[in-house]
Amino acid sequence: xxxxxxxxxxxxxxxxxxxxxxxxxxxxxxxxxxxxxxxxxxxxxxxxxxxxxxxxxxxxxxxxxxxxxxxxxxxxxxxxxxxxxxxxxxxxxxxxxxxxxxxxxxxxxxxxxxxxxxxxxxxxxxxxxxxxxxxxxxxx
Numbered sequence: 001x002x003x004x005x006x007x008x009x010x011x012x013x014x015x016x017x018x019x020x021x022x023x024x025x026x027x028x029x030x031x032x033x034x035x036x037x038x039x040x041x042x043x044x045x046x047x048x049x050x051x052x053x054x055x056x057x058x059x060x061x062x063x064x065x066x067x068x069x070x071x072x073x074x075x076x077x078x079x080x081x082x083x084x085x086x087x088x089x090x091x092x093x094x095x096x097x098x099x100x101x102x103x104x105x106x107x108x109x110x111x112x113x114x115x116x117x118x119x120x121x122x123x124x125x126x127x128x129x130x131x132x133x134x135x136x137x138x139x140x
Contacts, residue, residue: 034107048078051077052073052076054128056128068097
């Protein structure tokens, strides 16, 4: 009877190794897609924050003061952040002369293990750079 059952261990071992190999390939592929899209969301958040920080009040600029127009900064921030494909939301917050942009992107996974989509988010902050008429950078 032992002669008929020889090789069972090898068959089971091969099947288990095949599942482990497929699972590893799935994890590596999904991780790579998440890294790429995380960088894309980070770039979109940086672009949105910088676009918002570029909304400098020209009237204050002539008086050698640095002020951001909040409504224009929010509009520029929202518009710049929404240019990336698959962006779910762009949130822009203006506090003084600081613009903070948070971008959330929906990513479709190539090999869906637990769900077909994942959310990737990034937050970046920017402030305007300006030399003024005296060539100095004010503390603002």
